[in-house]
Amino acid sequence: MSQPIVPQKTYVMVFLGLIxxxxxxxxxxxxxxxxxxxxxxxxxxxxxxxxxxxxxxxxRHSSGLVRIILVAGFFWLALLIAFTMxxxxxxxWTPAPDSxxxxxxxxxx
Amino acid sequence: MTDAExxxxxxxLAHQFEDLDQxxxxxxxxxxxFLVTEIMFFGGLFASYAIYxxxxxxxxxxxxxxxxxxxxxxxxxxxLGSSLTMVLSxxxxxxxxxxxxxxxxxxxxxxxxxxxxxxxxxxxxxxxEHVVPSLDWAPxxxxxxxxxxxxxxxxxxxxxxxxxxxxxxxIHMIIGMGLLLWLVFRARKNDFTPHxxxxxxxxxxxxxxxxxxxxxxxxxxxxxxxxx
Amino acid sequence: xxxxxxEPRVHAPRNYLNADYGWKSWLFTxxxxxxxxxxxxxxxxxxxxxxSFAVLMRIHLVEPQGALVQPETYNKxxxxxxxxxxxxxxxxxxxxxxxxxxxxxxVGARDLAFPKLxxxxxYIYIVGGMFTLYSAIAGGVDTGWTxxxxxxxxxxxxxxxxxxxxVFITGFSSILTGLxxxxxxxxxxxxxLTWFRMPLFLWAMYATSIIMVLGTPVLxxxxxxxxxxxxxxxxxxxxxxxxxxxLFQHLFWFYSHPAVYIMILPAMGVVSEIIxxxxxxxxxxxxxxxxSSVAIAVLGFLVWGHHMFVTGQSVYAGLIFSMLSFLVxxxxxxKVFNWTSTLYKGSISYxxxxxxxxxxxxxxxxxxxxxxxxxxxxxxxxLNGTYFIVAHFHYIMVGGAVMGYLGGxxxxxxxxxxxxxxxxxxxxGAVIIFIGFNLTFFPQFILGYLGMPRRYAFYPAExxxxxxxxxxxxxxxxxxxxxxxxxxxxSMRYGPISEPNPWGATGLEWxxxxxxxxxxxxxxxxxxxxxYAYAPEEAAGD
Numbered sequence: 001m002s003q004p005i006v007p008q009k010t011y012v013m014v015f016l017g018l019i020x021x022x023x024x025x026x027x028x029x030x031x032x033x034x035x036x037x038x039x040x041x042x043x044x045x046x047x048x049x050x051x052x053x054x055x056x057x058x059x060r061h062s063s064g065l066v067r068i069i070l071v072a073g074f075f076w077l078a079l080l081i082a083f084t085m086x087x088x089x090x091x092x093w094t095p096a097p098d099s100x101x102x103x104x105x106x107x108x109x
Numbered sequence: 110m111t112d113a114e115x116x117x118x119x120x121x122l123a124h125q126f127e128d129l130d131q132x133x134x135x136x137x138x139x140x141x142x143f144l145v146t147e148i149m150f151f152g153g154l155f156a157s158y159a160i161y162x163x164x165x166x167x168x169x170x171x172x173x174x175x176x177x178x179x180x181x182x183x184x185x186x187x188x189l190g191s192s193l194t195m196v197l198s199x200x201x202x203x204x205x206x207x208x209x210x211x212x213x214x215x216x217x218x219x220x221x222x223x224x225x226x227x228x229x230x231x232x233x234x235x236x237x238e239h240v241v242p243s244l245d246w247a248p249x250x251x252x253x254x255x256x257x258x259x260x261x262x263x264x265x266x267x268x269x270x271x272x273x274x275x276x277x278x279x280i281h282m283i284i285g286m287g288l289l290l291w292l293v294f295r296a297r298k299n300d301f302t303p304h305x306x307x308x309x310x311x312x313x314x315x316x317x318x319x320x321x322x323x324x325x326x327x328x329x330x331x332x333x334x335x336x337x
Numbered sequence: 338x339x340x341x342x343x344e345p346r347v348h349a350p351r352n353y354l355n356a357d358y359g360w361k362s363w364l365f366t367x368x369x370x371x372x373x374x375x376x377x378x379x380x381x382x383x384x385x386x387x388x389s390f391a392v393l394m395r396i397h398l399v400e401p402q403g404a405l406v407q408p409e410t411y412n413k414x415x416x417x418x419x420x421x422x423x424x425x426x427x428x429x430x431x432x433x434x435x436x437x438x439x440x441x442x443x444v445g446a447r448d449l450a451f452p453k454l455x456x457x458x459x460y461i462y463i464v465g466g467m468f469t470l471y472s473a474i475a476g477g478v479d480t481g482w483t484x485x486x487x488x489x490x491x492x493x494x495x496x497x498x499x500x501x502x503x504v505f506i507t508g509f510s511s512i513l514t515g516l517x518x519x520x521x522x523x524x525x526x527x528x529x530l531t532w533f534r535m536p537l538f539l540w541a542m543y544a545t546s547i548i549m550v551l552g553t554p555v556l557x558x559x560x561x562x563x564x565x566x567x568x569x570x571x572x573x574x575x576x577x578x579x580x581x582x583x584l585f586q587h588l589f590w591f592y593s594h595p596a597v598y599i600m601i602l603p604a605m606g607v608v609s610e611i612i613x614x615x616x617x618x619x620x621x622x623x624x625x626x627x628x629s630s631v632a633i634a635v636l637g638f639l640v641w642g643h644h645m646f647v648t649g650q651s652v653y654a655g656l657i658f659s660m661l662s663f664l665v666x667x668x669x670x671x672k673v674f675n676w677t678s679t680l681y682k683g684s685i686s687y688x689x690x691x692x693x694x695x696x697x698x699x700x701x702x703x704x705x706x707x708x709x710x711x712x713x714x715x716x717x718x719x720l721n722g723t724y725f726i727v728a729h730f731h732y733i734m735v736g737g738a739v740m741g742y743l744g745g746x747x748x749x750x751x752x753x754x755x756x757x758x759x760x761x762x763x764x765x766g767a768v769i770i771f772i773g774f775n776l777t778f779f780p781q782f783i784l785g786y787l788g789m790p791r792r793y794a795f796y797p798a799e800x801x802x803x804x805x806x807x808x809x810x811x812x813x814x815x816x817x818x819x820x821x822x823x824x825x826x827x828s829m830r831y832g833p834i835s836e837p838n839p840w841g842a843t844g845l846e847w848x849x850x851x852x853x854x855x856x857x858x859x860x861x862x863x864x865x866x867x868x869y870a871y872a873p874e875e876a877a878g879d
Contacts, residue, residue, distance in 0.1 A: 003201050019186055022327075029332040039334040041328035048324045057317045065523065066141050073145035075133045076551050077152035079638060081159055083654070084587045088160055088641065090653035094111045106230040123526070125441075127861070135450040136472035143514045146554045152557035153588050155571070160584055174514040262572060262579040269571045273562070320650040 003061045014055045021048050121305045133307055140311045144318050147281075151322055154277070155245060158270050158329065164335070165266065168259025172267030173333035175252060177231065183329035184227050185323065191220035192320045197216035199313045202296075210309070211296050217316065218289045221282055242269045268301070271330055278326060281319045288312045326331055341566050352755065352852040364596045367452035368855055373438035374753075381432050381822075381841050383466065387421035388815065390414045395777075395811040400432050401798045411794035412479035413495070417469075419482025424504050425466055427738050428596060431603035432549075433514055436542050438753060440518055442846035443536050445527025445862045450520040451513075456511035461506055468503030473623045483589060486574035490566050498567055501560045508553045508560075511599075515549030518542050528844065528862035533624060536868050540627040541606025546597045549579040550603075552638070556592035559585065569586060583649055590641035600639040601701070601819055602630055604741025605672055608694045611748050612676050614842045615691040616683025620677040629668035634717035636665050639818035646717045655714055662712035669705050673698060688840070691764035693744030696771045700736025704729055707782065725785025728778045736774055743770070743821060750825065751839045755852040756832030760830060762824045764770070770817035776810025843870055 023045060025044040054060045059067060126132040162169045198213030239247040240256075242265045248256050258262040292312055295301065301309060353370045357360075363371060385547045394414050397405040406414065437455065441448050447457050472478060480488040489497045522543050526535070562573050563585065572578025575586040580865075613620040620626065642650055642658030650658075676698055685691070707729040710716045720726065750758055780803040785791075789800050796804065838847040849858050 005200065006323075008197065011193060011196050011200070013330075015189060018189045018192075019224065022185045022189065022269055023309055025244055025332065027179060029336050031177065032335060036314060041308070041332050045325050045328050049321050052317050052321055052324070057253075062137075066137065066255060069141050069145055072551070073148040076638065077148055080129065080149075080152060080555065080588075080591055081640065083585070083642065083657075084156055085161060085163070085589075086657065087583070087587065087645075087651045087654035089651075091651040094652055096304045105266070122385070123447060123449065123452075124856075131524060135520050136522045137453060138523055139516060142519055142550055146512050146516070146550055148553035148556050149551055153555040153591075156806060157562065157584060159580070164581075165579070178589065242571045260579070266572050266579055269565070269573060273565060 003058050006055075006058075010055065014051055018048055018051055022052075121307075129304070136307045136311060139242050140314050144314065147318060151274075151277070154270070154274055155325070155329075158274070159268055160325060161263075162271070162329075165259060165263035167257070167265045168263030170263045170334035171256045171259045172240075173331060174255055174336065175238065176236070176271075178331050180227055180231055180335060181327050184224050185327045187220055187224050187227070188320050188323050189199060189225070191303045192221060192317055195313050199287040199306070201311050202301050202309045203303060207296060207299065207301070210301065211293055213277070214289055214293050214296065218286055218293075221289070222287050228275065229249070231278045232272075237271075238269055240264075242266075242272065274326055274330065277323050278319065281322070284311070285316050285319055288315065346708040350850065351854055352850060353415050353855045354755070354854045365456075366540045367443050367448070367456055368867045369437050369449050369452065370461055370753075370853065372455050373434050376429060376437060376462070379459075379463060379466070380426050380434060382423035385432075386470075387418050387426055388818070390418035390421065390474065392741070392811060392815060394418065395808040397794065397807050398796070398804050401796050401801055402806075403794050406794075407813055408794040409479065410427050410477075411479030411625055411867045412792070413473075415792055416478045416481055417473050420469060420478070420500060420732075421502065423482055423596070423600075423759040424507055425462075425469065425487060427600040427734055428511055429514075430600075430738065430742045431745060432542060432545055432599070433459075433510075433517070434741045435538075435742070435749065436545075439749065439846055440474060440521055440539065440542055441525070442752075442849065443539050443844060444522060444525055444532060445858065445864065446846045447858070447861075448854050449517045450525060451517050455517055458510040458517075461513070462510035465503045465505070465507030465510065468506065469497050470504065472499035475499065483586075483590075483593070484563060486561070486563065486566070486580075486585045487576070489563060490830075491575050491577065493567065498564055501564050501567075505557050505564075505658075509559045511549045512553045513552075515546035515598065518546040519550065521828070522546075522560065527862050527864055530833050530845075533627070534864055534866075534868055535608075535627075537609035537620065537623070537630070538603075538606035540630045541602045541609070543670070544630040545599050545636045548599050548637065551593040552595045552599075553589060556596075559588040559592070562588075568751055570878050580716060583645065586650075587641070590644045591638070594641040594644065595634070595637040597730070597733065598633055600738040601741075602633060604697065604701075604738045604745075606787075607632065607741045607745035607748070608676065608697050609672075610842075610844070611690045611694040611744055612679050612872060614748070614840050615688055615694075616680050617670040617858050618679055618683040618684050618869075618872045619867070619871060620675065621678035621681075621870065622632045625671055626675050631667050633665060634666040635726060636661065636668070640665060640712075643712050643717070646714055646720045652714070659712055663709065666705065666709060666712075669701075673702055673705075687764070689743045689758075689760065689767050690748035692764060692771075693747065696767065697737060697740040700732050700740060700771075700774065704736055705730030707732065720785060723785035724781040724789050724791055724792055728781035728785060728792050731781075735778070740770075743767075746825070747821075747845070748840070750828070752834035752846060752851050752853070754829050754832070755786065756828045757835045757839065758828040758832055759824050762820060765825075766817055766820035768814060769820065773810050773813030773815070773817045777807050777814050778810070780804070780810075797851065843868065 021044050025041055028040050028044070029037065053070070057072065114175055122129055122132055125133065194213045196214040198210050201207075201209035235241050236245050238252050239245050239249065240252060246265060248264075260326065268333060272310070289312065292309055346636060353368055363375065366372060366375075370394045394411065397403050397411060397414075403411065437449070456842050476496050478497055480495070480497060482500065487499075487704055511570060522535075523538055533609045558575070561860075563573065566573045566575060566580070572580040574580045574581060574582050609626060635660065640658055640662040642654055642663045646655050646659070707725070711720055711726065711729060746753075749761060750756070784800055784807075788801070789796055835851050837849065840847075845862055845864070848862055
């Protein structure tokens with residue numbers, strides 16, 4: 001809090017950048033990049049988030065503590081997803097007994 | 110300055126704090142911690158989504174292609190616009206421009222309202238297309254042809270996530286609009302000064318967070334696997 | 338003086354207890370000390386409810402074919418026992434009662450950072466509790482406290498939704514408490530109270546709050562999805578509709594394993610205070626204990642898969658989770674070694690809080706070491722789902738967390754009530770609880786090792802001797818818990834008046850009156866010394 005007053009122009013420029021990225025991500029969806037469609041979509045979303053966090057939420061001027069808290073939040077979310085995924089990704093490494101095949105857990109195609 | 114003097118000087122200073130700086134620091138830390146709990150709250154949903162999307166990618170892709178990408182993109186821009194007016198209202202409070210503060214708060218509410226209106230229209234479309242899990246699930250014709258390759262069961266799961274994620278997001282929007290209304294009333298009573306506008310800032314941070322959730326929901330729900 | 342034989346009838350100074358009277362002054366209070374007492378009454382209420390479920394279970398298990406209830410009722414008993422004890426007693430016990438009372442006093446502040454939020458969190462807790470009590474009356478739940486799908490979704494015919502809502506709501510109480518503590522510890526420390534001068538109880542509360550803030554929301558969203566699946570019959574966790582029940586377990590344990598540390602870390606903080614005070618020594622390895630609390634909080638988030646070794650999780654994920662689970666043993670062991678090093682050559686006095694603290698060290702060590710059996714993949718296959726697990730986590734939660742809670746209540750009772758409790762009764766109570774506890778739960782280690790599964794209403798006749806021992810122990814334990822309940826209530830009115838610092842303890846909470854005034858301190862204190870400055874030999878100036 002008690003942050004410096006940012007010129008209106010900066011906010012408008014950031015907003016225009018966000019609009020540009022939204023149009024970009026929509027456009028990219030119509031080009032076949034294979035698995036990189038997902039990568040591109042997430043990378044663009046991440047950049048948009050950074051713009052909002054740094055400029056609109058003012059983290060540019062925030063204390064280190066606020067930054068650590070924010071990073072910790074995303075880090076813990078990443079832990080949740082990564083460790084859970086580690087189970088699903090490796091489940092099919094151990095083949096199920098033949099007798100289970102009719103009710104085998106779903107595996108990735 | 111003694112305790113009593115400090116408290117007499119600022120009506121906004123609560124008794125447990127020594128001075129306004131300490132109070133503002135505590136408020137800021139509090140709202141950021143709250144936003145972290147929100148990250149984890151939505152995060153559980155995002156994690157489940159990630160697992161099932163990976164397991165049942167064709168079904169999720171089929172479900173995604175039922176959605177209207179133009180409406181999704183338009184809504185993204187509307188919500189980003191509301192974030193701009195929100196940040197401008199915080200700035201107006203900072204410089205002590207009460208008229209502009211109220212104006213931008215109302216503009217934020219209007220944009221939020223338009224977003225919810227578009228969302229409501231989209232929800233209605235899902236009933237028209239009979240792709241509402243459990244309540245109205247009977248896709249046919251073109252819709253069925255799109256969903257069938259991935260398996261109807263798993264396509265239904267995609268729509269469960271669609272409604273759970275956008276629904277929770279919409280609830281957060283509605284709460285945010287209530288908070289904005291409260292801010293408008295307080296601003297009209299002239300509660301905010303360039304020295305004390307923490308509530309505007311706190312609600313602003315919340316509003317931007319809700320915006321960020323949508324920034325991720327848009328590609329995750331509308332843009333699965335591309336539209337080529 | 339002529340009045341020497343009479344109790345001097347001086348007008349009691351203003352304190353938080355006599356500042357105001359009437360039910361409104363309690364239900365609308367913003368004073369952290371009064372809110373702590375509101376919590377104390379409510380968690381005690383839930384402890385008695387949860388305890389009576391346990392008593393009924395132990396009576397039932399006196400006979401192999403079951404002595405008391407139908408199997409369906411038995412299922413509801415152990416489920417409600419778990420839900421009430423974990424979500425409504427253990428998780429709020431030390432943080433919401435002792436933490437609420439002590440955090441502002443220990444940091445030298447007038448209140449928590451957000452007093453209204455603090456009161457709100459108590460009301461949220463009560464509303465959540467009401468939902469749970471309603472479900473207990475309206476038919477109960479039989480899923481086990483873990484709500485595993487599909488017991489709780491496809492095959493449920495009990496009040497799962499009401500309980501899920503109750504636990505969901507109570508979660509927010511925990512989140513708000515944690516948030517309040519983190520902000521208070523960061524922003525409201527008295528001048529001179531640097532991070533490494535803080536009492537270890539504050540470090541423990543800080544680590545606990547991290548878990549509450551980061552973990553609890555995931556439980557909330559999991560229960561939300563569970564309710565969604567249950568109400569609308571859509572596939573999220575149900576295999577019949579394409580879902581995966583293991584995903585529920587992942588999300589559930591992501592919170593619920595760290596939740597174990599929400600229960601034990603505060604107790605460790607209490608024990609650090611008590612040990613240092615009654616050994617009259619600086620605590621050994623202050624910084625290491627402080628960091629080990631944070632390390633337990635962080636590592637605790639990376640081990641949840643050890644609950645799923647035999648439920649169908651990939652063995653490769655199991656390997657990683659097993660290895661990480663062993664890592665948690667390191668900071669836990671550091672604490673135990675440091676406490677015992679503190680005792681070494683200390684001037685130990687065996688006051689009642691110290692008896693609880695020493696009991697804690699022994700019981701926690703046993704609970705922790707048996708945890709290693711369960712963290713190894715191979716032995717877990719044999720022991721999972723048996724009474725060995727039941728005994729293991731009761732050693733941690735009852736032997737650890739409840740002993741810590743009772744020790745803390747005794748240690749700070751003169752501060753909370755301004756009165757002393759009867760010392761002899763307190764020591765007798767502590768010893769009875771220790772004996773009763775071991776008699777109840779030690780036989781369960783053997784039962785589990787021999788293969789008696791948990792959560793069954795019947796058992797083979799050869800297990801009867803050990804089961805009867807366990808039930809007898811439960812009776813002793815129950816009597817043991819009644820003793821402090823009676824004399825603490827008695828002492829509130831009839832106990833001798835306590836001086837501000839009856840133990841000669843360090844820490845800001847002892848520098849103010851007992852009971853403290855509403856504003857805690859006449860003047861915000863300035864801290865000039867390290868924590869636990871109990872006249873160490875090298876600085877003995879006398």
